[in-house]
Amino acid sequence: MSVWNYVVTAQKPTNVTHSCVGNFTSPQELNLIIAKCTRIEIHLLTPQGLQPMLDVPIYGRIATLELFRPHGEAQDFLFIATERYKFCVLQWDAEASELITRAMGDVSDRIGRPTDNGQIGIIDPDCRLIGLHLYDGLFKVIPFDNKGQLKEAFNIRLEELQVLDIKFLYGCSKPTIVVLYQDNKDARHVKTYEVALKDKDFVEGPWSQNNLDNGADLLIPVPPPLCGVIIIGEETIVYCSANAFKAIPIRPSITRAYGRVDADGSRYLLGDHAGLLHLLVITHEKEKVTGLKIELLGETSIASTISYLDNAVVYIGSSYGDSQLIKLNLQPDAKGSYVEVLESYVNLGPIVDFCVVDLERQGQGQVVTCSGAYKDGSLRIVRNGIGINEQASVELQGIKGMWSLRSSTDDPFDTFLVVSFISETRILAMNPEDELEETEIEGFCSQVQTLFCHYAVYNQLVQVTSSCVRLVSSTTREFRTEWNAPSGYSINVATANATQVLLATGGGHLVYLEIGDGVLTEVKHAQLEYEISCLDINPIGENPNYSQLAVVGMWTDISVRIFSLPDLNVITKEHLGGEIIPRSVLLCCFEGISYLLCALGDGHLLNFLLNLNTGELTDRKKVSLGTQPITLRTFSSKNTTHVFAASDRPTVIYSSNKKILYSNVNLKEVSHMCPFNSAAFPDSLAIAKEGELTIGTIDDIQKLHIRSIPLGEHARRICHQEQSRTFAICSLKNQSSAEESETHFIRLLDDQSFEFISTYQLDPFEYGCSILSCSFSDDINVYYCVGTAYVLPEENEPTKGRILVFMVEEGKLQLITEKETKGAVYSLNAFNGKLLAAINQKIQLYKWMLRDDGSRELQSECGHHGHILALYVQTRGDFIVVGDLMKSISLLIYKHEEGAIEERARDYNANWMSAVEILDDDIYLGSENNFNLFTVRKNSEGATDEERGRLEVVGEYHLGEFVNRFRHGSLVMRLPDSDVGQIPTVIFGSVNGVIGVIASLPHEQYIFLEKLQSNLRKVIKGVGGLSHEQWRSFNNEKKTVDAKNFLDGDLIESFLDLSRTRMDEISKAMSVSVEELCKRVEELTRLH
């Protein structure tokens, strides 16, 4: 049963909705604060650029974000209002690096019609009040007292019902607003009101202006000394004040965002719907405005926010494309643009559609999204884990170990790659042609297996075999000296660094040697009570060539022990518990913190904090990486050290913000890995896997990798066809000519190169609405089916559409047949070897018929009426789940014998759907336009027809995201024998660019995590005092109810970010050890 669901974010929102600049973290520091719908990001401006400081989750969708400076304060406060009518005022406490809540509250009214044009939140420039326009006809005032404290809010009646914008005017003795509104004849005007705080009412303001541009949509208040307001229209820009009125015509455009440049308000940056950036200049003589001037600067992403930062650098926040950091140059470039893009920041939003494919055929899903809009449209390939980009590879069976060696101590590059086999050791080296070829190091023993190799001081190399330790000159490659194991004993495990060797022989003998110039000195010997399974002396102290600690893993008592060097005294003994022996131990240092990693034979990994001075081990944590023994090795990439865990599920272990993270490597099974940093292959890794030795470079170390394929047009539907190795998309391109014409296409793309290989242009006014790759009964071919609609300006709903059936022949889209429909084909599904289409109110089934002449056609078989608009359809067997425009989810069944489709059950709630998916036979998942998720259950066992005909709502949750698509699949490699491999998952994509995972958990696990979530709520407080419980409650116009049968994975996984004392608190409350909690939560992080 998929009733118990766990919702977690794989990709956080990337759509930038708001931004502002001010002195938030200190009076001397300038910050850029960005809102990405449900998160804010605080950046610091530095000589090197934008420095990320903090990512702050907000328990609400941000409606307003404003910085303001109350009287007497040295730095700015942040005002945030959410769409669910909560607000808070935050202050930065620099000493504690914490966000303090100065005030918060609820500004909802019991009655009132929410505004159509979005919520408005503004702060009086003289900090006398906060103004909110949340409901039609009401203006809410939160007054400040003279100490800057907020007082009780009150409402004022606002006569204007269709408000487009409200701003506070500068330089008014009484707080004054300017209102841009539309009257009932659709004409637009501005009006000013003074807010009389004492009387709690408006007083007619100093001026008004009637009959503005019909497209006037945005007000820009002008600061002193000029004051007044700029009104931005689609064809004119107007400056208005009590004593001046200036207007200039502009090229028709819709201004989406503005940013003030100068403190005196004489220059503004305007960003329009086509991504053009203009500079608006108010010309003035002293304090008298003489005119307006507008200059085109260049093109950026389509801006949703513009923030002038400092020194001609500007932040462009975008909802439709990547956000950008740009510089305004004094001189135009070759294309006449004054805009130079310094950096761009990934935005996946809006994700309109996506598909899950396994392009590399490795058993791991990748998500390919239709992202962005208009000219900023793109495809994005999102995959989890770290990729290895293969540079060279050779077939080599039976590799038992690998090490890279330098030819001299101070050579920055590796020359030799030592590969060990069961009964020989082979040396590979880069030849002058930069090719890897076999060579010899004469001093090495090559007829036996090598246990360990390392370069050593004095241009030497050290090789450990089962019988001896050999020291060899790295320049002459000749033998210098050796140390032999006592007769009757063979060396089992060994390790070394540039000056030290530690080895263990049978019988628990531990031997410590030091390397000199042509000398190997046995410094110390210890006899342990059990056999030694693994050891390490990786130097992580001050001396990069010498370790003062040795770590040893033991058989029998299953422990790790830390010894001091050179005297080999035990200083710490840690029992690992359980019956699985440690197979690999490693001392390592991440971000200045020392750790001991200990890998067990069953794929588990333990990590401890290590005190280098005392050898003390603390904060033990355990994770499961795979099921086979793990071998640990360090490597460095971009000057940072990481650890590679080779196993059946290779993983890179790294640290970010002082927290250890695990990222999958996109390879199946890796038996050995060693860094191989040669001149020809810098920063590379040598990897032994499945009878193959591969040299490759490694991706940037991060969890999700996003590749961008800019299209220059807006992709709306995507689908993959395995057989032809292609993608097909429905897209539209806006013509840049003056007329608002757009052309719709079906495009075929190669699934490796992502190049357009074939295009089919749709008719004028014809939109591509749905796309499907499928095959039919009695036909071996695979087709692309496309559903379209003729969207005519005079029609409310399309009354005509087409189903087009294409085949890919020699890389071209060939139209096989087409079928006219009586409406828009919103959805297409393969169904019992036939084609199921959702056409306006109807579900229609088509058979694939062979005509006498051998050609094919779609023939209508049966249908089902009874929807407002059947927008989203999923099928399973003979069952059809329909998501309706406004009538929630219904379940239909296809009856073969009768050749009919009938309704079986429906959810009687009035949910406006945005996506549906079938979780299992009985549970269906839906998302709706108030940003909620819900699940319904088929009630087959109901006693009456009425009961059976009702889909029971079993789960409800406020996601806070507008979901456009669900797809079954996984972003991670699913191993059938791991616990998480058994958990079915659905991926979703949202308007804010969020990619999330919904995992259906076993009941026992759900109960456990529910308890953990309720405990976490007590420890992790919502920023601004906002409540997590309220945030996740299902909410629409009709009802608000507590979330049920959904868990917030983001909150649960933040357990791993807690300090040890907080973890202990929760562990106590749960009566479960911290280690167990960490392990269970860490496992969940592997779902995404």
Place this chain on the structure above:
Amino acid sequence: MGSVLCDWPSFDPHNFSQLRPTDPSNPSKMAFATYHPPHSRTLPPPDQVITTKAKNILLRKFYERAEEKLRPKRAASENLILEHGCKQPRASTSC
């Protein structure tokens, strides 16, 4: 054109001075520390939990007018009050 494109405001002349453009086809993903505030300061001071006056605008207007009517009467002169001694402000008018 040049004249409006100079004198860009500067808070700290060093800001962005060492920034070099990166490959725009390779958008950056910034590594942020996620803030989880496990402390008591997420709760505002008790007097700074703001609500809206419950009384609706119409009632507020009524009572304000009632108060206004009463005020001049009280202020006028005492004999006026004596004349209309029976009329007292209602307890509920204090809003």
